[in-house]
Amino acid sequence: MKKKAAARPYLRAIILGVGMSIDGYIARLDGSVDFLFMPKDYSMADFFALIDTAVMGRKTYEVSLKMGGGGFSGSKIATFVFSRTLPAGEREGLHFVKESPTEFVERLRRSSGKHVWLMGGGELARDFLKADLVDELYIGIVPVLLGEGIALFPSGFPQRNFRLAENRTYSKGLIALKYERDRRPERGSA
Amino acid sequence: MKKNRRIIVYIATSADGYIARPDGDVKWLDRPRPKGNYGMGEFFRTIDTILWGRKTYTKGLEMGMKAGGFGGGIKNYVFSREPQKSGEPGFEWVNEPVKGFAKRLRGEPGKDIFMMGGGGIIASFLDEGEIDEFRISVIPILIGEGIPLVAPRHPAIPLTLTSTEKFPDGVVRLNYRVENRR
Numbered sequence: 001m002k003k004k005a006a007a008r009p010y011l012r013a014i015i016l017g018v019g020m021s022i023d024g025y026i027a028r029l030d031g032s033v034d035f036l037f038m039p040k041d042y043s044m045a046d047f048f049a050l051i052d053t054a055v056m057g058r059k060t061y062e063v064s065l066k067m068g069g070g071g072f073s074g075s076k077i078a079t080f081v082f083s084r085t086l087p088a089g090e091r092e093g094l095h096f097v098k099e100s101p102t103e104f105v106e107r108l109r110r111s112s113g114k115h116v117w118l119m120g121g122g123e124l125a126r127d128f129l130k131a132d133l134v135d136e137l138y139i140g141i142v143p144v145l146l147g148e149g150i151a152l153f154p155s156g157f158p159q160r161n162f163r164l165a166e167n168r169t170y171s172k173g174l175i176a177l178k179y180e181r182d183r184r185p186e187r188g189s190a
Numbered sequence: 191m192k193k194n195r196r197i198i199v200y201i202a203t204s205a206d207g208y209i210a211r212p213d214g215d216v217k218w219l220d221r222p223r224p225k226g227n228y229g230m231g232e233f234f235r236t237i238d239t240i241l242w243g244r245k246t247y248t249k250g251l252e253m254g255m256k257a258g259g260f261g262g263g264i265k266n267y268v269f270s271r272e273p274q275k276s277g278e279p280g281f282e283w284v285n286e287p288v289k290g291f292a293k294r295l296r297g298e299p300g301k302d303i304f305m306m307g308g309g310g311i312i313a314s315f316l317d318e319g320e321i322d323e324f325r326i327s328v329i330p331i332l333i334g335e336g337i338p339l340v341a342p343r344h345p346a347i348p349l350t351l352t353s354t355e356k357f358p359d360g361v362v363r364l365n366y367r368v369e370n371r372r
Contacts, residue, residue: 173349
């Protein structure tokens with residue numbers, strides 16, 4: 001019997017959100033993401049209402065610094081940067097952490113709050129997937145074949161099943177898919 | 191009126207964009223089929239020809255595929271740079287350039303043409319402007335690494351989304367048109 005999944009069966013869901021090409025690349029080989037676009041009819045506001053925490057890897061943090069960003073200082077979103085090399089602690093409105101994703105999520109869930117946006121990059125996302133900490137997956141698919149580029153994840157985590165929660169089409173052919181982690185044991189495999 | 195024959199990539203990918211695991215394995219596609227089998231029967235009524243890359247064909251044989259298994263009257267072509275190895279009945283070996291082959295095929299009367307893949311032959315046909323549509327079934331699964339939809343190529347190709355379909359088991363089909371200037 002199929003039962004509709006209960007909405008948000010976990011406290012403070014970890015949401016991985018990424019944009020990619022049809023053939024599964026998040027950036028060109030040189031790291032540029034000029035093919036990504038934000039359609040007029042798409043708004044991040046609903047998403048930002050869900051979260052109060054953002055998490056990224058050190059390399060993604062450095063790229064966002066170069067682009068003039070670097071977290072959400074001034075906003076109410078607590079931003080955590082995972083790094084093995086940078087010292088842990090709070091600096092410039094950011095929280096630098098050295099602990100494992102599992103320890104981090106356990107600690108985070110001891111206090112109440114909203115959901116958590118796992119921004120990437122690929123290596124941090126892979127580590128979260130490996131530890132099976134990704135509860136929801138939001139994928140935006142841009143209507144282009146890149147032919148080559150940086151894959152969504154570096155290899156090295158076991159297969160993870162999801163269930164589709166929502167699929168929407170925006171202008172200019174952007175597809176938005178929302179999935180929830182399906183942690184039931186494998187079905188149908190003999 | 192003579193209808194133009196379209197060459198259609200009809201394929202499943204994981205949510206992270208792969209058509210198979212690195213070794214070609216597609217066991218992750220083995221899942222209970224929803225009623226209607228994703229409209230595959232309907233699709234097969236619109237085609238009369240299947241194009242195979244050599245590796246995909248070999249994998250198919252390993253999995254027990256037979257030419258007649260796709261319905262009667264379907265022509266199967268296997269593209270390979272190597273000379274033909276096995277004489278599997280019902281599969282015609284092709285090693286001529288894509289352009290000439292596609293032009294001849296399109297010139298013959300018939301139904302649409304199913305491009306089975308894999309990534310290598312899809313890329314070769316794309317390079318020559320000989321793919322008309324992609325119909326991609328996105329499976330709700332991450333496999334982490336594998337064979338990409340299109341073998342590595344330089345030019346980025348924009349596609350036009352024409353429609354989407356959602357199936358009860360969470361598979362989403364994305365239908366795209368390639369804007370070729372053939």
